[in-house]
Amino acid sequence: DRYGIAPPETMDDFIKALRTIKEKSKGSIVPFWFAGYDKSSFAQYYDQFATPLLITDPAHNEKKQLTNGTFKWNKFTYLSKILKQMQKEKLINIDAVTAKKSQLIELMAQNKIAFTMQGGTLGQDVAQINPNVEVGIIPTPAIHPGDDPIWIGGERYTLAAWKDSPQLKEAKDFIAFMARPANA
Template sequence: MKKIALLLALLLCIGVAAGCSQETSSEQEGKTVLSLYSSIVNDSEREMLSSIVADYEKEHPNIHIDMNFPGEEYENMLRVKMAANDLPDLFDTHGWGKLRYGEYTADLQDMDWVQNLDPNLDQILKDENGKVYALPLNQAKDGITYNKTLLDKYHIEPPETIDEFMTAMKSVKEKSNGEVVPFWFAGYDKSSIAQFFDQFATPLLITDKKHDRRESLKNGTFDWPNYTALPAILKEMNDQKLLNVDAVTAKPSQLIDLMAQNKIAFTISGGSLGQDVANVNPEVQLGIMPNPALHEGDEPSWIGGERHTLAAWKDSRHLDEAKQFLAFIAEPENAKKMAEATSLPSALTNVEAEIYYSESYKRYEHVRVEPYFDRVYLPNGMWDVMGTTGQELLAGMKTPEDVSKKMREEYLRLRNK
């Protein structure tokens, strides 16, 4: 026991000494060190952010930016840091700028780039007092990805309503003699099914004035049978064999090759899918469309808002330097680089990013962007519930009514946690 205690003490001393030497080294170099944490996982996206940081450090030799990419551990790591009230100088709010990190972020409304912030992001990154919570590095607009090559071949226009969507899928199945999957799911990863529910819950329960349930969802009085229509739609698609037969077991890694072989008409996947498919088969062109309206008289809608951001910790000892870096990365040249590296539109109106889906986003630039449904209207933890109940629905283990019942139980349980 004494040996173990001695070893632990030695390790502690080494750790303390390493920390002290690192701090001394930074002081000796005469540099201000800014910590930066990002949830970015894609290698090319990390490289671009690192490249912009390197450019900044060349222009500001008195500043060093210590970059961290924790990957899957990002969210847990930031929760620990929030609990200790010891956040990084700069950090990614990854969709939770107001709802989770709001009390920790500095107000950025006095920065020059704010005048160019896309108005679609106002409800997501601003509050009623004008506070701006983070600088968005790109802008998420999630909808349905479609195989433009196939739709052109079959003379099918991208659908705008759920009825048109069902008709389009049936036409694909008929005209391809069953060789093409109308709507493909990588259901082995339950997130793909959760994403379907998240995207379609917005037109079901939010955007149509006659079916606007946002207040009851927020205050806990929502009547969950109103949700049943959504799993019923997914079940109908499955019953009519409009989904891939392995929708519950298919893996995301299969998507690129199948799309490149013209085996898929519609799927839920954005980001770099279009470019990835083009790299395999340049003859196949993809597009992306907003989520179809579910109620008569309603319009299609995107869901999204912030994807990757950088916020400044309000209690940072180097807040001025942190904001100085934000001003640098918001410069049009750098903002364009980040948007293009992530294959998403820029969040700044003075930046025109050249990305794979530029034509699609231009076509639908008039379509409104609604916040992610689960982030605004559901308690933390419901994402897994949506994914799991969807898997069980497709596997025949649950009815649409069962799904709504389970959603209600978990919604109430997690709200009271």
């Protein structure tokens, strides 16, 4: 709200928001913060943005190619190029590869971070230190024009079946049952 930024709906909007935060805060707020000491921080970036890059837009749906082994991996380099661009423009923290998750709550409570990719009870933890800081969650911005932002969940409730299970059909039936909206 302070900088007049609506939740970004596209990657272009997201980059624009990061630039606005950097400019208007005169560098006092890190636009996009990574706790790279824990490798999962960067993995989360790639994981979360891979879906709008490779799956959700019908014109760029690579599901079949990813499944059958014909995927052209040069399409995935887009995310690295964007990350490198953000680093070059100082839109991410300069200590992104050494920053620790333990720093996140305190920095957010001090209003020093605008965006991060982090799961858990971030808002509650920040509010315990500074109840005046509002923490929200936004969908992952779309990458391709015409696509919509998406919500992506983690593996907390994932079910799987072993490909060589003697009860593979029954396992798949159970997974299909659990995936129904009434049961999920």
